[in-house]
Amino acid sequence: MQIDKISFNDISIFHPEEEFSIFHKLNFTRTVGGREWLRKFFSEPHNDLQKIRGTQQVIRTFMEHVKDWPPDISNGTILVMEKFLDYALDPISEAPASFNNLAYPWLHGEDYSMIKYSIPHFADFFRGTKKIAELLEGLSLPISIRIYIERLEGLLKEEPLKKLADAEKGKIAGRGQVLYYGYHIRGRYRSNILELIEIYSRLDAWYSMAMAVKTYELSFPTFIEQEKPLVDAEGLYHLLLQKPIAYDLNMDPHNNFLFLTGANMAGKSTLIKAVGSAVFLAHIGMGVPASKMTLTLFDGLLSNINVSDNIAKGESYFYNEVQRVKNTVQKINDGKKWLVLIDELFKGTNVQDAMKCSLTVIRGLIKIPNSLFILSTHLYEIGEELKAYPNISFRYFETMVDDDQLKFSYQLKEGISNDRIGYVILRREKVVDMLEKL
Numbered sequence: 001m002q003i004d005k006i007s008f009n010d011i012s013i014f015h016p017e018e019e020f021s022i023f024h025k026l027n028f029t030r031t032v033g034g035r036e037w038l039r040k041f042f043s044e045p046h047n048d049l050q051k052i053r054g055t056q057q058v059i060r061t062f063m064e065h066v067k068d069w070p071p072d073i074s075n076g077t078i079l080v081m082e083k084f085l086d087y088a089l090d091p092i093s094e095a096p097a098s099f100n101n102l103a104y105p106w107l108h109g110e111d112y113s114m115i116k117y118s119i120p121h122f123a124d125f126f127r128g129t130k131k132i133a134e135l136l137e138g139l140s141l142p143i144s145i146r147i148y149i150e151r152l153e154g155l156l157k158e159e160p161l162k163k164l165a166d167a168e169k170g171k172i173a174g175r176g177q178v179l180y181y182g183y184h185i186r187g188r189y190r191s192n193i194l195e196l197i198e199i200y201s202r203l204d205a206w207y208s209m210a211m212a213v214k215t216y217e218l219s220f221p222t223f224i225e226q227e228k229p230l231v232d233a234e235g236l237y238h239l240l241l242q243k244p245i246a247y248d249l250n251m252d253p254h255n256n257f258l259f260l261t262g263a264n265m266a267g268k269s270t271l272i273k274a275v276g277s278a279v280f281l282a283h284i285g286m287g288v289p290a291s292k293m294t295l296t297l298f299d300g301l302l303s304n305i306n307v308s309d310n311i312a313k314g315e316s317y318f319y320n321e322v323q324r325v326k327n328t329v330q331k332i333n334d335g336k337k338w339l340v341l342i343d344e345l346f347k348g349t350n351v352q353d354a355m356k357c358s359l360t361v362i363r364g365l366i367k368i369p370n371s372l373f374i375l376s377t378h379l380y381e382i383g384e385e386l387k388a389y390p391n392i393s394f395r396y397f398e399t400m401v402d403d404d405q406l407k408f409s410y411q412l413k414e415g416i417s418n419d420r421i422g423y424v425i426l427r428r429e430k431v432v433d434m435l436e437k438l
Contacts, residue, residue: 001045001283002300002331006324010303010341011276012240013042022239022277026286028211031075033197034204041205045283049223049297054142055209055285056220062210065135069207072128077121078197084118085190087111092183101179112175115182119164119172122185122193126165129200130156145206148199155192160184209286218287221278222294228253229298229337229372231279235291238274245410246291247271251372255393257365259383260376262397263419267410268376269305271397272341275374276303279339299336302328305343318348325361338371345377355379359386366391383416 008014015021023042029035046052090108092115093100105112133153141149156165164172164181172178185193212218216239224230231251237244245267251258262268278288282295304324325345332338345361346354359382365373366389386392396417400407406424426432 001047001280001298003045003280004302006306007276007301007303007341010305011273011280011301013277013280020240022281025239026208026212026216028208028215029204030073030207031078031201031204033078033201034208037201037205038208041209041284045280046285047283047297047299049225052223052283052285052297054144058141058145058206059210059213059285059287060220061136061139061141062206063214066207066210066214068131068135070128070131072124072131073200077124077128078200080118080121081125081193081197084114084122085186085193087114089114089182089186092179092186094183096176096180101175104179105175112178116178119178119181119185120170122181123164123167123169123172125196125200126156126161127167127169129196130165132200132203148202152196152199155196158189158192161189161192213287216287216289218281218289219291219293220287221282221290223282223297224294226296227370228296229256229339229370230294230296231275231339231372232294233275233278233288233290233292236274236278236293237289238270239277239289241270244274244289247274247412249275249412251374251393253369253391255391256369256372257362257389257392258372258374259362259386259392259394259416260374260396261378261380261383261394261417262376263399263417264425265406266397266399266408266417266419268397269343270410271412272303272305272343272374272376276301276339276341296337298339300331301339301341302331303341303343304328304345305341316348318346321346321348329364332368332371335370338368340365340371340373342373342375345375351379355382358382362386362392380416380418 009016012020013022018024023039027035027038029038046055090111091100092104095101100107129152133149133156136149156162160181172181229252231249233247233249235246236249237246260268260271274289278290278293279295279298280301281288282293283298304321328340332340346357349357358377358379362375362382369391383394387394394414394416395412396415398409398411398413398417399419400409
């Protein structure tokens with residue numbers, strides 16, 4: 001599924017401040033390498049149902065074993081190993097009884113301390129990877145994953161690595177053992193160990209995905225194969241909210257355009273981002289924040305949510321809005337299935353101009369039956385002119401005002417909202433009083 005950098009940020013998959021991103025919330029990796037593989041998985045949503053279902057299968061399988069996942073390997077473990085493999089170590093002799101090895105602790109004291117400190121970390125790593133291989137042995141996994149498990153098992157059969165994997169924790173102390181393992185790790189098996197670290201990093205990323213689905217009780221969506229786009233979700237919510245309100249949403253070729261209205265803070269943007277992020281997570285094989293979700297494979301996802309001006313280029317907010325719409329039209333006019341999310345179109349111009357521009361854009365977009373569109377707006381007036389189009393559905397979020405106190409139900413209702421609460425907020429926050437006293 002195609003998705004550009006703007007859309008990644010708009011639906012909060014990634015975020016300049018990472019703690020506000022969905023990636024951050026779902027990141028349960030234990031190592032930097034695992035985190036980078038997880039980022040790669042999040043950066044490349046699939047365009048193939050077989051890959052999506054394969055990833056779902058992997059995550060389901062891992063979910064059954066996350067409670068037994070070995071605690072031996074931490075990011076510190078990997079850092080010590082990598083530092084040792086790159087360290088400018090004085091040579092160790094292959095012959096245990098050589099003068100060099102017998103005198104190594106005294107002739108090369110600093111290097112010997114480095115070896116002695118590092119070897120237990122290698123033992124932890126091999127012990128942990130052996131445990132993972134045993135957990136996953138014989139399980140139903142895609143061949144693309146089995147290859148890594150089999151390679152891991154094969155490498156751990158090498159004598160020095162096998163001995164370390166079988167060694168009891170804290171039992172590697174003698175000079176002979178320390179130098180034996182140091183020699184083999186730095187020699188013949190160096191490249192094998194780097195390969196093992198890379199394999200473990202992938203496994204760490206899949207473990208993280210399984211932990212996320214299990215921890216947040218996400219549900220795996222069902223993909224159906226058909227030419228026309230579909231999103232049918234029950235109990236859909238936004239993953240980043242602490243106390244989310246769930247929605248039911250159905251979009252198909254018969255109502256492929258959702259015209260969304262409601263006051264500020266009523267929940268329009270949250271709904272749009274909830275749909276976008278759920279569809280995205282479905283396309284990387286993850287579970288989604290919904291009680292149930294059925295959808296088709298989408299070729300791409302495009303958003304127009306957080307547009308900004310560019311002073312350095314002399315580009316206004318409105319100009320960049322137009323450019324984003326232009327880019328969207330160019331991309332989705334290819335007969336493929338797209339999900340298009342637009343929040344408050346044409347905020348950068350006056351109301352009359354915005355109404356005319358919005359109507360023009362909507363009338364054009366509804367000619368594209370192979371895509372689904374969600375568009376939020378304050379310009380409820382244009383809704384009357386759009387009711388003639390049978391494929392547009394109208395939903396709104398209700399706002400109730402009681403003695404300047406705002407109440408939001410955050411529930412989708414059928415129809416068009418004409419709520420205006422800007423002045424209420426201005427008055428409630430005492431700004432009106434402050435201005436009158438100037």
